[in-house]
Amino acid sequence: MNLHLYVTQAFAQHALIAAALVAVMCGVIGPFVISRGMAFAVHGTSELAFTGAAAGLLIANNPIAGAFGGAAIVATLLATLGGRERERDATIGVVLAFGLGIGVLLLSHYHGFATAATNILFGNIFGVSAGQLLLLLGIGIAVLVGMLGIYRPLLFASVDPDVAMARGIPVRLLSLAFLFMLALTVTAAAQVVGTLLVLSLAITPAAAAQRLATRPLTITLLSIGFALVASVGGLLASLASGNVKPSIFVTVISFGLYVFARVIGPSRTRR
């Protein structure tokens, strides 16, 4: 079928809006994930969003609400348990392993559509209903407004926590706020690429951007741009291909951009 025929359909339009929104969220969050060393936290949160989605599917036939619930629980756990970086990673590892096990157990009790499970893991953006899209929009706007509001103090607290604290910036509170916005973003991104492949939108575009730019604002803008190309491009490629899942194209494009940035970017040496 023709691509331009698809994009006039409501399901494809919903999917494109959701993909673009999620890309902007991930693009903004990504550079902070890298500078705060939280790649593993992203992975942990998304895996537990899987557990939440499985629970949501089983209990209320609503994986998205379940995923947000799961991610919120993880963010709270990380905020209360995780102290320093290494301790935090160990905590995530412990909770992640347990949570995944629970998720698999929950899915084994689910006897609905067989594709529901793979949709959680690899995304099902074409299944987004108008109601779910509204939920995603609300969450997306909240996260973006929040991130713009705390952008500067969060940057300060991320790169230079000691001085930020001396300057009276509420470093711990900001870190908590970021954790929750991260959890919301990861869950939203999981709708596009699935819980297993969230890093391809939450890390890869920012990592590529950092290869090409040194100014924080430029890095963020590039990161948003790369995430948009990967997310929307992946979706369109999937529509054009017929039956290949968008997450596969999203990860391929995103990785391609990273390789491209590494090749053409200046080598990270002085001047």
Added chain:
Amino acid sequence: MTQKTHSRADARELIRLDDASLVRNGHAVWEHISTSICAGEFIAVLGPNGSGKTSLLKALLGLLPLDRGTIQIDGRPPRRGNRRIGYIPQQKNFDPYVPIRGRDLVQLGVDGHQYGLTTNPKAAAHVNKIIREVGAAKYANTPIGLLSGGEQQRLRIAQALVSEPDMLLCDEPLLSLDLASQRSITKLIHDYRTRTNAAVLFVTHEINPVLPWVDRVLYLANGRWVIDTPDNVLQAKTLTNLYGTPVEVVRIKDRVLVVGAEDAAEAGVHHHQEEV
């Protein structure tokens, strides 16, 4: 040894401690500190690990409450985010992948505490001026993690000076720097206080790089303290009293070596980590 003691009679008192005491794990880190520090003074804060040097700076920054006594910063209790205080942290290299340039670090000194995205159009020119003044213009646009320790520390000083503070709190800013960088960094701080009459509290392990500029030394050890001119503090009798075990002070040319102090501190009753 040359001594540039400031005349304190006409100087404005900026920091005042009255019976200031800090207790941790049931032991006094330091207690009954009563002294005042005036505009234009350069005070070196010395003492072994765990003697509470960093904690003293944190108390002045309003990050750590006292257990007894009071601190006054220009007549008011310490408060977090006081823009009149500049803070230079321990020299600790930035990770090579920290996504900011030196210029951005200095810029954070101007507006890093502000929420939202509004910017002050005059800030960029001011940031440029400070960067030139500390001699960092050549590498201000390089990612900060790729710079040498001395270059990074110059930019940290620019960050602290950009808000034109009248008190500078420096926590081991020379740690792990080579001798030439130690001298030039200290000189920058000294020049700033000469130009602006700022008060400087300079925590250091190593007195020699700062000795030419220091007006008084605050020496903390075993919960006790002494503050006086370097000549009066850095002598065997004073330090032996402070540590409670024999300490020798050796002078070779213009260098001062304190012998036995670290051993005394190791054997000391309360040896805590510096961190809070």
